[in-house]
Amino acid sequence: MGIPEVHRLALHMKELSRWLSEQEGSPEEIREFAGPPHGDALVSLDPASDAPAASFNRNRIVLCGARGGLTQDGLRALLDIFERRRIPRVFAWLNPGPDDSLVRDWLHGLSFVRVPWTRYPTLLLSATAQKMPDTKFEIRRVETADFAAARVALNDAVMEGFERTLGKPGCHHYQLLDEGRPIALAALVKFGEIGYLTYAGTIERERRRGAQSALIAHRVAAAQSMGCTHIVSQTLTMLEDSFANLQRCGFREVYEQEVFEYVCA
Numbered sequence: 001m002g003i004p005e006v007h008r009l010a011l012h013m014k015e016l017s018r019w020l021s022e023q024e025g026s027p028e029e030i031r032e033f034a035g036p037p038h039g040d041a042l043v044s045l046d047p048a049s050d051a052p053a054a055s056f057n058r059n060r061i062v063l064c065g066a067r068g069g070l071t072q073d074g075l076r077a078l079l080d081i082f083e084r085r086r087i088p089r090v091f092a093w094l095n096p097g098p099d100d101s102l103v104r105d106w107l108h109g110l111s112f113v114r115v116p117w118t119r120y121p122t123l124l125l126s127a128t129a130q131k132m133p134d135t136k137f138e139i140r141r142v143e144t145a146d147f148a149a150a151r152v153a154l155n156d157a158v159m160e161g162f163e164r165t166l167g168k169p170g171c172h173h174y175q176l177l178d179e180g181r182p183i184a185l186a187a188l189v190k191f192g193e194i195g196y197l198t199y200a201g202t203i204e205r206e207r208r209r210g211a212q213s214a215l216i217a218h219r220v221a222a223a224q225s226m227g228c229t230h231i232v233s234q235t236l237t238m239l240e241d242s243f244a245n246l247q248r249c250g251f252r253e254v255y256e257q258e259v260f261e262y263v264c265a
Helices: 005-024 072-084 100-109 144-157 160-164 211-225 240-248
Strands: 029-032 042-045 060-064 089-095 120-125 138-141 171-178 181-191 194-202 230-234 251-263
Touching: 005 029, 005 042, 005 060, 005 089, 005 120, 005 160, 005 181, 005 194, 005 230, 005 251, 042 072, 060 072, 072 100, 089 100, 120 240, 138 211, 144 171, 144 181, 144 194, 160 181, 160 194, 171 211, 181 211, 194 211, 211 230, 211 240, 240 251
Parallel strands: 060 089, 194 230
Antiparallel strands: 029 042, 042 060, 089 251, 120 230, 120 251, 138 171, 171 181, 181 194
């Protein structure tokens, strides 16, 4: 029996996340496993990272269900990696995969608690995506020199990963201008047949004017021209504008990354 499509996508997204961390030059220690008892787990470890929010904390156990032969004892051993280093807070990111309900039970048994204040959906461009209307905005590709010239003006719109991946292979960066003023940024990452929309940001005073919808449409067209068969983005439901923009542009939620937190007593 073949791998369900959603499981296959989740596995590719896990691989993309690992690769993108390398492009960003992130400082965490990465350990990858293949086979029992740890399954196809990815462990990210950084004693200097102590953010309470899962998105910003680099201490992670990333799983696709029990794929690769993960066992309960193997999961316990993965948590032990962090406890031996006296890391007080760890997040488990559970993606769809075989026996994911069983893995959920194991996490609860290890005192992991589901993050309650937001969901972490993965969205895929639907075949029924609608063409966005023309706008007055101008969108340009950004290289390192272009970004340096606009960096101060963009200020709070700049995500760390956007800046770190400038010039890296497979990473395509864009800025949106309104009457010549840069007001928003976003990137497209090509990873195999996946086009991944990420690193979106808009200057606070310029939000809710359609800048990100325009950048989504522009990157979708770019990904299609590059031959991407799956165009994907991820966000948090607490970022209501981001979630709504993607849905408005034809993206539909295909799975959720379930995020669990473990805090040492």
